[in-house]
Amino acid sequence: MNKNVVKFIEKKLVRKLKGKTKRKVKKEIKKDISSKIKQNVNYTLYLCTDRGLMSSATIEESVEKAIKGGVTVVQLREKDCSSKEFYDIAVSVKKITDQYKVPLIINDRVDIALAVKAAGVHIGQSDLPVKVVRRLIGYEKIIGVSVSNVDEAVKAKKEGADYLGVGAMYATDTKKDTRAVSMEELMKIRDNVDIPIVVIGGINMNTLYNFKNKGINGLAVVSAIVAKEDVEGAARQMYEAFTDSKK
Numbered sequence: 180m181n182k183n184v185v186k187f188i189e190k191k192l193v194r195k196l197k198g199k200t201k202r203k204v205k206k207e208i209k210k211d212i213s214s215k216i217k218q219n220v221n222y223t224l225y226l227c228t229d230r231g232l233m234s235s236a237t238i239e240e241s242v243e244k245a246i247k248g249g250v251t252v253v254q255l256r257e258k259d260c261s262s263k264e265f266y267d268i269a270v271s272v273k274k275i276t277d278q279y280k281v282p283l284i285i286n287d288r289v290d291i292a293l294a295v296k297a298a299g300v301h302i303g304q305s306d307l308p309v310k311v312v313r314r315l316i317g318y319e320k321i322i323g324v325s326v327s328n329v330d331e332a333v334k335a336k337k338e339g340a341d342y343l344g345v346g347a348m349y350a351t352d353t354k355k356d357t358r359a360v361s362m363e364e365l366m367k368i369r370d371n372v373d374i375p376i377v378v379i380g381g382i383n384m385n386t387l388y389n390f391k392n393k394g395i396n397g398l399a400v401v402s403a404i405v406a407k408e409d410v411e412g413a414a415r416q417m418y419e420a421f422t423d424s425k426k
């Protein structure tokens with residue numbers, strides 16, 4: 180364990196031991212450690228999968244190539260499949276994300292996230308409320324929430340979201356039923372909410388420069404990675420352009 184984490188736990192211990200039961204203290208410390216670990220998630224290049232769009236023969240191949248190129252988080256986002264199929268894919272993709280130590284987030288489905296021991300779940304405005312998801316999934320798991328305005332963002336954070344997906348920043352063929360988010364609204368969200376933000380919707384090599392040096396933690400991308408012939412190269416190019424560093 181790193182020195183800072185040990186120091187952090189010691190400090191918390193001293194403060195929390197005062198007049199509390201051992202069980203309560205243990206629970207609170209676990210909660211604090213989880214939130215510390217969750218704060219260290221690297222959201223720089225956040226891949227959302229889409230089997231319908233991918234250039235690769237299998238989703239496993241698509242995810243592995245993307246990770247090799249620099250993807251730091253993978254969200255399994257598979258619409259139009261049965262629970263069993265979604266579960267099977269999740270088990271299989273989790274083997275790859277575990278191998279590369281990349282967090283796996285499951286779109287929509289709390290049950291599948293729990294079943295495969297994923298790092299967390301991503302929910303939208305018409306999914307289960309954040310509070311309910313938190314109660315079901317526990318404080319150790321990551322909850323990401325899609326938002327399109329500052330009110331939704333503030334509410335999501337208040338109810339326990341760990342990060343926000345803000346979009347759609349640009350119109351995209353990947354998802355038609357989106358609400359447009361202006362740069363002004365994005366900046367308002369950034370100023371009012373202190374959890375990590377990834378931008379989504381039409382993020383590619385032309386648009387990513389608009390989000391540099393604006394306090395945005397990462398780029399959430401579907402087609403500009405999975406649909407490209409060279410998935411690894413596309414991810415690498417985006418990672419390097421956004422971070423100004425080599426991958």
Ligand code: TZP
Nearest residue numbers: 351353354380381400401402
């Ligand atoms: N939510 C808002 S836009 C979007 C989602 C899932 C799709 C983004 O896809 P792409 O191909 O990166 O524009």
Ligand code: MG
Nearest residue numbers: 287302303306
């Ligand atoms: Mg959803």
